[in-house]
Amino acid sequence: xxxxxxxxxxxxxxxxxxxxxWTMLVVRDLVSGPRRTTELLAALHPISSRTLVGRLRxxxxxALIERHDLGGSPPHVExxxxxxxxxxxPFLDALRLLGQSxxxxxxxxxxxxLGDYCEACPHKTDIEPARGPTRRRERDDSxxxx
Numbered sequence: 001x002x003x004x005x006x007x008x009x010x011x012x013x014x015x016x017x018x019x020x021x022w023t024m025l026v027v028r029d030l031v032s033g034p035r036r037t038t039e040l041l042a043a044l045h046p047i048s049s050r051t052l053v054g055r056l057r058x059x060x061x062x063a064l065i066e067r068h069d070l071g072g073s074p075p076h077v078e079x080x081x082x083x084x085x086x087x088x089x090p091f092l093d094a095l096r097l098l099g100q101s102x103x104x105x106x107x108x109x110x111x112x113x114l115g116d117y118c119e120a121c122p123h124k125t126d127i128e129p130a131r132g133p134t135r136r137r138e139r140d141d142s143x144x145x146x
Contacts (some may be wrong), residue, residue: 017062018088022047022055024095027081027088028118030065034080064088096121 018024022044029035029043041052056079059065064085070076099105107123110116117124 017064018091020055020058022051023059023064024088024092026052026055026059026079027064027085027092030079030081030085031089031092034068034078036076036078040079059085 025044026040029040035043037049037052037056040056041047041049044052047055056065056067060067060079063082065079066082068078068080070078107117107121110118110121111123
């Protein structure tokens with residue numbers, strides 16, 4: 001983790017850490033557990049893969065997330081919040097409440113548009129239980145005859 005340059009103010013340092021548009025959205029999507037890069041890319045549409053990977057690297061360098069290499073071919077990688085990253089959750093809740101109080105968006109708007117609430121939403125009730133360190137889909141080895 002690198003020290004932030006600036007005027008020495010903790011507010012300025014914190015804003016340098018989380019001031020990027022995508023940082024708190026990545027945190028929001030990692031609240032319920034580890035996610036693969038492709039899952040984050042889909043959840044954060046319209047972020048580009050280049051922007052997401054750069055942001056993930058910055059967050060890893062700042063010790064907000066950790067990267068787990070699951071191996072395989074092609075390689076599979078998951079990201080999870082660290083203890084330090086979880087310290088951002090009260091800030092995430094405050095941002096959600098601020099957005100609601102300013103009538104920025106409604107949770108129901110997202111559900112109607114995308115079919116589900118965001119990962120950190122208090123309305124989300126169908127959170128999948130953690131299934132260990134990976135979230136791999138069951139492999140279907142059946143043969144399809146055409």
